[in-house]
Amino acid sequence: MARKPANVSTPAPRPAPVLDARKAAILDAVVNEHIDTAQPVGSGSVAANHSVAVSPATVRSEMVALEREGMLTQPHTSAGRIPTDRGYRYFVDHLQRGVLQPAQQAEIGQFFSSVRGELEDVLEQTSALLSRLTKYTSVVVGPSHARATVRSAQIVDFGARRILVVGVLSDGAVEKRTIDLDEDVSPLDVSEASVQLQALLVGASLDQRIELPSRQTAVAQLVRIGAGALMTGSTSVDGDRVFIGGSSKIAESFDAVDTVRSVLGILEQELVVVTLMQDIMDQGLSVAIGSEHGYQSLSACAVVVAPVNIDGVQAGAVGLLGPTRMNYREALAAAHMVSQHLTDRLESNEASRG
Amino acid sequence: MARKPANVSTPAPRPAPVLDARKAAILDAVVNEHIDTAQPVGSGSVAANHSVAVSPATVRSEMVALEREGMLTQPHTSAGRIPTDRGYRYFVDHLQRGVLQPAQQAEIGQFFSSVRGELEDVLEQTSALLSRLTKYTSVVVGPSHARATVRSAQIVDFGARRILVVGVLSDGAVEKRTIDLDEDVSPLDVSEASVQLQALLVGASLDQRIELPSRQTAVAQLVRIGAGALMTGSTSVDGDRVFIGGSSKIAESFDAVDTVRSVLGILEQELVVVTLMQDIMDQGLSVAIGSEHGYQSLSACAVVVAPVNIDGVQAGAVGLLGPTRMNYREALAAAHMVSQHLTDRLESNEASRG
DNA sequence: TGTTAGCAGTCAATTGTAATGAGTGCCAAT
DNA sequence: ATTGGCACTCATTACAATTGACTGCTAACA
Structure with a gap:
């Protein structure tokens, strides 16, 4: 399977790694065993791996090469090798897609x-x-929810200068916003504003600029507040x-x-x-x-x-x-x-x- | 400040602890120092505490008593003491309310x-x-939300046999429920049902039994579905x-x-x-x-x-x-x-x- | 009688030393 | 080019000795 070369965020300081088959097999064996045991892997256990048909000594000399190339590292002199991030990267880039159990x-x-x-x-x-x-x-x-459009919008009166604006979006999300008003409003105005808000916003997307009513009536004022609350608030929904x-x-x-x-x-x-x-x-x-x-x-x-x-x-x-x-x-x-x-x-x- | 005796879930196997002033002071010192240092506390450092004006030897003999009473314990013979859960309990029960910085x-x-x-x-x-x-x-x-009442309820039509029931509760919470229907419904029926649902549910509490319309019309059917979705669903809201x-x-x-x-x-x-x-x-x-x-x-x-x-x-x-x-x-x-x-x-x- | 100083005893923690063994790097033989 | 052999390295383990922070006990004391 073709795969993009590994472009990590920092430009690779070393040449793109290309390993001959044997080095690749050894690296593979080291990674697999290390994933399994969480221990450094020695030349012996790699050589025991049937996909690497050479002696431990040969494995060792290949390992020093892999270490020079930054694929493996030694925790200390007399220990086996563990993969570096770069080694894992090679491993992952050459991993053929597995299948779950x-x-x-x-x-x-x-x-x-x-x-x-x-x-x-x-x-x-x-x-x-x-x-x-x-x-x-x-x-x-x-x-x-950025691309969602409004399916329904309404204003619910909670009394005591408090309203709740509720919007239903086309993707099934519900956006709400409680607002404390500066002055009293009549329940009738609220329900009228709710109807107007619905008409105004349905079909609009959240980041869309809406033509707001500029009249100075209480209802128009409520509609402006409601629309403002819903349309600017998309970030909050995205938090969820x-x-x-x-x-x-x-x-x-x-x-x-x-x-x-x-x-x-x-x-x-x-x-x-x-x-x-x-x-x-x-x-x-x-x-x-x-x-x-x-x-x-x-x-x-x-x-x-x-x-x-x-x-x-x-x-x-x-x-x-x-x-x-x-x-x-x-x-x-x-x-x-x-x-x-x-x-x-x-x-x-x-x-x-x- | 009066305080209930410590009734822990399992009936206390020992008599209610009452310590004389000196034992209490020593326990207090041990707990405080242990909270501070996370180390076992020795008789020396307790005696150094100015609220305990006796020698380390005296502290030691009190400590064996406290250990007998299950308030303190020794990690090992030559170590200081650390409080037991029971010791912390006494400490907490006799802690006068502190003030934050x-x-x-x-x-x-x-x-x-x-x-x-x-x-x-x-x-x-x-x-x-x-x-x-x-x-x-x-x-x-x-x-x-168990005691909240419904402030608003509506049904939003999503087309393709899918509706969304939205309820606004008196505590400001919004409950929603998406429902896939078994058969087609007309948008007009949905909006009619929405109006009826609103009339039916506003003021009701979530655990209240509602008199549902028994007619076999499509609208009545929608109202029943909507009401059922909102009223049974309170557990889900409580998850949040x-x-x-x-x-x-x-x-x-x-x-x-x-x-x-x-x-x-x-x-x-x-x-x-x-x-x-x-x-x-x-x-x-x-x-x-x-x-x-x-x-x-x-x-x-x-x-x-x-x-x-x-x-x-x-x-x-x-x-x-x-x-x-x-x-x-x-x-x-x-x-x-x-x-x-x-x-x-x-x-x-x-x-x-x- | 309650308190304390003194002292021997205990034991975790630390230090030092040696043995173990897994694993290497190098080199000469194949 | 590969490999067996070998000397070397070094973490780990084991063990013993030392240290030091405590204790419990006891005898002297107020």
């Missing part, structure tokens, strides 16, 4: 055929599913687009409590997480490993992302956050399968909403 | 005078505030009442990664957290220490709770989760101050909503 495939299929309810609930549960399936922390970013599941998995991935601390700290900043995922996708990548994404606190982590599309346009994403020695094959397969299911569901939604 | 008081006041927006946003930010202030994980549970802030603080409170793992695992189950807090309050307590709450995974933790009232009835709560050697004084003060502010805000909301 039947049981996991079944679980995902089962989930999407039975899950009901509002989109937010589906996304939240999807995040939990993905995390449960992979043992990594999962991030699900739902579609933005991010679902992080299985944060506790981080503590299971690392032994060093310091690492857990810093990673959890990042996870609490949802905006950072979303930005990170978007950055990765903007580079055309589906994996960012260790130092590749610029976040110091996440240098022990790798992130796997898969876009969720609507009409071929990226509208959301699912991601997995784990240690750099995560099981990329499984993580990629799970993320892709789930993103595909989400894409299907969102597109069918779009379709049925006309 | 002026800077913190100012921050809370500042926060509540400037925070704007929907209740959910306020609660979420409150949780973040509390966690930032105390360095512990915070839990904020908002008021249930819980806001947990600063989970990463857990990792900063413990060195043992195992502890972090199990506590984070609990925190992911919001229902468990809410139940735990409710249990504590139902016992008339404001603190649960270590083994007092029945959760094995939280045996290294203490929970501080403060109710949030509306009209004198408990409607929500704020809580702090930290290690058993948390700073109870500060945590209690912060929780109470914040819960008071929340109570004020919610009651003023109630008032202005009539």
